[in-house]
Amino acid sequence: MTDARLDLAEALAALPAWRADDGPREALVRRLVFADFNAAFGFMTRVALLADKMDHHPEWSNVYNRVDVLLTTHDADGVTRRDVEMARFIDQVAEAMGAGA
Numbered sequence: 801m802t803d804a805r806l807d808l809a810e811a812l813a814a815l816p817a818w819r820a821d822d823g824p825r826e827a828l829v830r831r832l833v834f835a836d837f838n839a840a841f842g843f844m845t846r847v848a849l850l851a852d853k854m855d856h857h858p859e860w861s862n863v864y865n866r867v868d869v870l871l872t873t874h875d876a877d878g879v880t881r882r883d884v885e886m887a888r889f890i891d892q893v894a895e896a897m898g899a900g901a
C-alpha cells in the first residue's frame with residue numbers, strides 16, 4: 801500500500817537541512833558539498849545501499865564534490881515517511897562525513 805502524503809511544511813520543520821523543491825512536485829531537496837569526489841561518491845554508495853533495501857531511491861546528481869538530492873514519493877504525489885526516513889539517514893551520513901551545504 802502507498803504511504804500517506806505528509807504535510808510538506810511539517811516534514812520540513814523537522815528537517816532543518818532540507819527545503820522544498822522549486823519544481824512542480826512536492827519534494828525535499830538538499831545540496832551536500834564534500835571534501836572531494838571520493839567523499840561524495842562514498843556518501844552516494846552508503847545511501848544507495850539503504851535505497852536498495854528500502855526500495856526507495858533518491859533522485860540526485862553529482863558534480864565532483866557536490867551532490868544534489870531530491871526526495872519524493874511518486875505514488876503519493878508528494879513527501880511520505882519514506883522520504884523523511886531517507887532524509888534523516890542522509891543527514892546522519894553527511895554529518896559523519898563532514899559534508900557542508
Ligand SMILES: C[C@H](O)[C@H](O)[C@H]1CNC2=NC(N)=NC(=O)C2=N1
Binds near residue numbers: 855857872874
Ligand atoms: C516499483 C517501485 O517500488 C517504485 O517505482 C518505487 C521505487 N523507488 C522509488 N523511489 C522514490 N523516491 N519514490 C518512489 O515513489 C519510488 N517508487
